[in-house]
Amino acid sequence: MATPLAPDRLAAALRAEGVTVVEHDGWRTHNRNHKGPFGPVRGVMIHHTVTKGTANTVRICNDGYAGLPGPLCHGVIAKDGVVHLLSAGRANHAGSGDGDVLKAVTDEKPLPVDDEADTDGNRYFYGFECENLGDGKDPWPEAQLLAIEKAAAALCRAYGWGERSVIGHLEWQPGKSDPRGFSMDAMRRRIADRLGTAPTPPTKPTPPAPSRERPPFPGRQAFRPGQSNAAVEQLGRQLVKRGFGKHYRVGPSRQWGEADRLNVQAFQRSRPELRSDADGYPGPLTWHILWS
Known part of the structure; x- marks a missing residue:
């Protein structure tokens, strides 16, 4: 069985x-x-x-x-x-x-x-x-x-x-x-x-584990209007690091806002695998690629 x-x-x-x-x-x-x-x-x-x-x-x-x-x-x-x-x-x-x-x-x-x-x-x-x-x-x-x-x-x-x-x-x-x-x-x-051969695992864990490389996706609900949490600030800092922080006037914070959404959307539009669903709200694939 x-x-x-x-x-x-x-x-x-x-x-x-x-x-x-x-x-x-x-x-x-x-x-x-x-x-x-x-x-x-x-x-x-x-x-x-x-x-x-x-x-x-x-x-x-x-x-x-x-x-x-x-x-x-x-x-x-x-x-x-x-x-x-x-x-x-x-x-x-x-x-x-x-x-x-x-x-x-x-x-x-x-x-x-x-x-x-x-x-x-x-x-x-x-x-x-x-x-x-x-x-x-x-x-x-x-x-x-x-x-x-x-x-x-x-x-x-x-x-x-x-x-x-x-x-x-x-x-x-x-x-x-x-x-x-x-x-x-x-x-x-x-x-x-x-x-016919032994499995050949990747040389590094996939996806990269510990959080210093790619933190676990916190769920879509973390990035909705009115939400305030550490994941929002974490996302913002990674966007800035990747060159997609132009909509921040002061800088990333824990409070989800329109600047966060616009920066995420700009990042999504820059990647062909994300363009078809570039609404500015991060899902698991956006999160995965942002830390790749």
Whole structure:
């Protein structure tokens, strides 16, 4: 019986494989478990998002949309190779698929054609949504492909699975095309090669731990009108350090104000992965990049 990994074990497994991880607000308890069980888990499923921009992609996968509430995956794999954790439980990513495919994954045998949709995939698969338009033209940077390889291998290593436990959405549900732009057979070969060697964790802890490098994100609620706390001043001082303090007349303080918002917005507009959601209110991704 393959029990889902506890959140800390999931994050640790990814980091041990050398994955750069961003843990988003509430991800440990953000799930669809009230709609059905998660587990026993049998494998890992790879998707593309049909979205553009990391911040926008993470927001959609976290919140979902009309008719399909989030989380839409366990992690988003951005083009820069960063994995954004959104859930450790049941997620709306796989939908109904072919029970014969599930049996092949469980037995780690070659996959049959997916010609039925009779089995609940959200129960049995971890899902990674990969930032890509899915049009066959949007590139897959090597950093992103490497992160897919590492993330899938991390889970396989945690459970003692082989590379045949990793499939694409197009191999599970009839009519799906994702991931489009690379071959799942080629990705499985990469995963097999990685599983044949010891994991290669990053040379530094990721994300950098102790607070003198990157302090933990305090939550979005810390940066709202009327809030006064140490995190606001900490944010302001880092903005000044990065050259984005022009809206301060006196300097950063503990009181959140319009100057803080404008400086954050200027920083967000300076980064392509943040521009699509540059509202001046810092989320986990803004915080992560500001201290990078």
